[in-house]
Amino acid sequence: MSDSSDRLPRHVGIIMDGNGRWAMERGLRREHGHSKGADAVRRVVRASRRIGLDALTLFAFSSQNWDRPPREVFHLMHLLRRYLIEERAEILDNGIRLTTVGDIQRLPRMVLRPLTELMEASAHNREMVLCLALSYGGRETIASAARDVARAVARGDIDPESVDAELFGRFLPTSELLPPLDLLIRTSGERRISNFFLWEVAYAELHFSEALWPDFGEPELWNALNDYANRERRFGLTSAQIKAQLEERELPGRPALSGVVADPLVEPGH
DSSP, rough: OOGGGGSSOOOEEEEEOOHHHHHHHHTHHHHHHHHHHHHHHHHHHHHHHTTTTTTEEEEEEEEEEEEEEOOHHHHHHHHHHHHHHHHHHHHHHEEEEEEESSSSGGGHHHHHHHHEEEEEEEEOOEEEEEEEEEEOOOHHHHHHHHHHHHHHHTTTTSSSGOOOOHHHHHSSTTHSSSSSEEEEEEEEEOOOOOTTTTGGGGGOOOOOOOSSSOOOOOHHHHHHHHHHOOOOOOTTTHHHHHHHHHHHHSSSSSOOOOOOOOOOOOTTTT
């Protein structure tokens, strides 16, 4: 494949895990780990923009995180507010469009105001989409979509017999905001999805990094991207069918295929 951008995932999601463990291993309070995790967010967003990803979703705060100790929740909200304020200029100057998924109306006003202002200010940017999953839960989102479908059926707008996976997916917030999820990364060595993008992850590639989130940076991101580039994405087909599609792609005048990757990526300069 001639262009390395053909082997990049369009949309990468990251479950940022390990802040508390990072702090505990150093005899520090969990809040210190979250502060260092905010630094990792800056590194990864910059690296993703430089590498050329179309979209990056960060699982920043789950629906279940509201049950954490109030002091920790307050600290997380303060970090989020500081990030939105301090990174505003860089986000706008680099053509990044900020968006969100989740029940953001639960966020305190000190966070909601700079968040909505930055989303509005960056709405026309096209270089990369940065999506923050805030007060987000995969089950909760699917349940909300199911309610919307039920209301549409009750109004007579939709024939219940026409409800299939494609139609249902249109009722999810990600259907309009983001391209399909290609790669899901989880840090800290944990191997679970934790209620994140349960619908969207159906055909995504999964990469589990041993690095705790505060230690995650561009080298670890490249490791995940190279792992992705070595995968054969079949979407229910056989390897022989994928091979035939790749051979057909190479014929003159044939359009490029999307979603199938074969050759590994290498970090520029290496």
